[in-house]
Amino acid sequence: MDLYFAPLACSMASRISIDEAGVAATFVEVDPVTKRTLGDGADYHAVSPLGLVPALRTDEGEILTENAAILQYVAERAPAAALAPEGPLGRARLQQWLCFIGTELHKALFSPLLDRKAPEGAKAYALEKGASRLAELDRHLEGRAFLLDRFTVADAYLATVLNWTVATPIKLDAYPAVATYLARMRARPSVARALAIEVPLYQQELARHAAKV
Amino acid sequence: MDLYFAPLACSMASRISIDEAGVAATFVEVDPVTKRTLGDGADYHAVSPLGLVPALRTDEGEILTENAAILQYVAERAPAAALAPEGPLGRARLQQWLCFIGTELHKALFSPLLDRKAPEGAKAYALEKGASRLAELDRHLEGRAFLLDRFTVADAYLATVLNWTVATPIKLDAYPAVATYLARMRARPSVARALAIEVPLYQQELARHAAKV
Numbered sequence: 001m002d003l004y005f006a007p008l009a010c011s012m013a014s015r016i017s018i019d020e021a022g023v024a025a026t027f028v029e030v031d032p033v034t035k036r037t038l039g040d041g042a043d044y045h046a047v048s049p050l051g052l053v054p055a056l057r058t059d060e061g062e063i064l065t066e067n068a069a070i071l072q073y074v075a076e077r078a079p080a081a082a083l084a085p086e087g088p089l090g091r092a093r094l095q096q097w098l099c100f101i102g103t104e105l106h107k108a109l110f111s112p113l114l115d116r117k118a119p120e121g122a123k124a125y126a127l128e129k130g131a132s133r134l135a136e137l138d139r140h141l142e143g144r145a146f147l148l149d150r151f152t153v154a155d156a157y158l159a160t161v162l163n164w165t166v167a168t169p170i171k172l173d174a175y176p177a178v179a180t181y182l183a184r185m186r187a188r189p190s191v192a193r194a195l196a197i198e199v200p201l202y203q204q205e206l207a208r209h210a211a212k213v
Numbered sequence: 214m215d216l217y218f219a220p221l222a223c224s225m226a227s228r229i230s231i232d233e234a235g236v237a238a239t240f241v242e243v244d245p246v247t248k249r250t251l252g253d254g255a256d257y258h259a260v261s262p263l264g265l266v267p268a269l270r271t272d273e274g275e276i277l278t279e280n281a282a283i284l285q286y287v288a289e290r291a292p293a294a295a296l297a298p299e300g301p302l303g304r305a306r307l308q309q310w311l312c313f314i315g316t317e318l319h320k321a322l323f324s325p326l327l328d329r330k331a332p333e334g335a336k337a338y339a340l341e342k343g344a345s346r347l348a349e350l351d352r353h354l355e356g357r358a359f360l361l362d363r364f365t366v367a368d369a370y371l372a373t374v375l376n377w378t379v380a381t382p383i384k385l386d387a388y389p390a391v392a393t394y395l396a397r398m399r400a401r402p403s404v405a406r407a408l409a410i411e412v413p414l415y416q417q418e419l420a421r422h423a424a425k426v
Binding site for chain 1: 262263271273275277278279280281282283285286289290301302304305306308309310311312313315316317319320321324325331332333334335337338339345346349352
């Protein structure tokens with residue numbers, strides 16, 4: 001499979017999951033500003049019409065978009081890695097967390113905070129609404145190592161999203177269980193490897209665009 | 214199962230899906246302002262910590278939250294109704310649309326537009342970003358009756374979300390395939406029944422709060 005990613009974007013959750021799953025994958029970097037794939041300079045809109053990462057090309061050549069869908073697909077490709085719970089209730093619990101992270105944290109809280117083009121009103125609104133979500137997450141994570149009973153693709157997504165906190169005004173000191181969880185996730189080998197690969201690529205991305213200004 | 218809902222909220226997608234599935238359910242109305250269940254006046258935070266609908270109490274007494282999770286759980290309870298595709302790629306395609314509707318439309322576009330407390334900056338930002346999402350949806354729906362090959366829980370969710378357009382500045386004339394899809398969905402018996410139940414309840418909800426001002 002081919003994973004289209006941008007450094008430190010939510011596609012890092014797919015990289016972490018692919019690592020945990022032990023499946024073979026080719027990683028294709030997309031510049032989130034030019035929406036072109038690095039190397040060949042091809043227009044990424046031909047892969048993902050909205051230009052969003054991640055996108056996954058399966059071994060059968062199908063293109064999948066949307067983080068939650070790709071994460072569950074990767075988990076399903078490697079049942080031995082147990083990256084998704086089994087049974088109707090287990091699957092529902094995983095989907096519940098993927099949905100919470102995707103809607104309440106990623107889209108409603110972090111997207112406006114990380115978008116330089118978002119007006120101050122949008123950022124303040126996101127911060128205010130987000131506080132109750134972070135408090136609820138903190139309550140859930142207290143005394144837990146993972147979102148569910150063991151590491152799942154939802155943890156890969158949550159670690160990726162929480163990693164963005166450094167670029168926002170959010171202070172994780174107010175959410176000690178979340179802060180501890182993030183520190184533990186960053187130390188997890190698959191997450192540490194993903195950061196070791198993507199942090200330098202992100203710095204190169206910034207340098208590329210700084211050079212053009 | 215018990216479905217906790219608020220009239221015309223995204224929980225209507227679960228009502229439509231429960232109808233299509235033909236499973237037995239009790240519907241418990243939540244007042245979205247007071248966060249109390251109608252009838253007994255109980256604090257809904259005891260069911261859903263953030264006070265969000267929908268929540269589902271399964272026949273085994275488990276509480277599930279988050280729309281995408283509940284919709285897939287309902288679909289799984291009634292395989293004969295075929296409300297979710299089978300196979301890894303089919304499931305992934307369903308999850309892709311549930312995720313797109315939940316993140317790009319519901320949370321990023323409609324939530325700020327429908328929230329009276331959202332500042333103008335947040336609304337303008339949502340409208341501007343949302344236009345490309347609606348255009349992409351329009352392109353996908355052209356020549357299609359449903360999001361996938363047949364009616365799925367993703368259509369129940371999309372019909373519910375698009376139904377909110379009337380309360381926003383969005384003009385669906387610019388997206389003719391979306392407009393046609395919404396008209397067709399509103400005429401579908403399960404959707405028509407849901408609207409026939411929830412529109413009067415919504416009017417009662419408005420009247421309840423207007424009386425208090």
